[in-house]
Amino acid sequence: MIETKIAVVGAGTMGAGIAQMAAEAGHFVTLIDTTQEAADRGIASIQTFLDRGVERNKMTADQRDDVLARLETSTDVVGGVAGAEMVVEAVFESLSLKHEVFATLDQCCPPNVILASNTSTLPITDIASAVEHPERVIGTHYFSPVPLMRLVEVVRGEHTSDEVAQRTMTLCEGFGKSPILIKDVPGFIVNRFLCLLYAEAANMIESGVATAQDIDTAMKLGCNWPMGVTEIIDLAGVDVTLLALEAMHEMTGEERYKPSPLLKRMVADDHLGRKSGQGFYDHR
């Protein structure tokens, strides 16, 4: 059994998934958020996911309990990351917030600790500009739901060292993932494509060309996609999608990434997708 520790900062959709994945791979994990309530919500979502696995005979109750026993929560970043081999940041998609978090991590973690960001769109080199040791900052871009999706885009910033890139690839393989090592370009690979689809789907709905259901049916039945575009947005979060599009639009200057006003209205109305119960679909 591996006995290294992984710390995850941010216990939302992605942070909870990353924590679960690492605990399932045998690591001890500390899941950190700003409030105990938020951290507990992360653990509750992991518990629900694992309970479903037990009900469906994908794991035994003992295996579930072992995974849960390797997870702890904290609201104190400095104490929570102590002893970790890697810290994965999964807070909101805001460069200034990520700078704050990385500056703290850089100060409290010894230089051999890998500092990884789960950012969807922000350049790793920009995130690393907040720290004194940018060679240990790297992107590990996971996909939702993390315990099930096999890809991780491992993103090398301008200053990421070869050693940190190699250790990150090895850790991700140990998590049961298939990592690809890629360049620090806007949107990396997957979101560079996906953001175009998100933007166009929202434009089509806003202009009355097609409904969300029609778009999803078209892509599922016409292209054999397992999920439709707006179903993916509801899963990822409409707010997360909007932030990703705004970041892509700003970074590339390309109109094709400009978010539709529809997405802004949905966020203002708290129609965030599955997490708020209402998005393009009613999830209640």
Ligand SMILES: NC(=O)c1ccc[n+]([C@@H]2O[C@H](COP(=O)([O-])OP(=O)(O)OC[C@H]3O[C@@H](n4cnc5c(N)ncnc54)[C@H](O)[C@@H]3O)[C@@H](O)[C@H]2O)c1
């Ligand atoms: N949702 C997706 O499908 C997806 C996929 C890949 C990457 N990402 C990226 O992952 C990151 C997190 O996304 P998410 O969907 O999990 O967001 P989320 O809104 O579900 O969760 C973010 C969590 O971070 C916490 N947080 C905020 N500031 C914090 C701080 N200073 N310290 C500790 N915790 C803090 C919040 O309380 C919240 O629980 C973002 O960078 C996003 O772009 C999201």
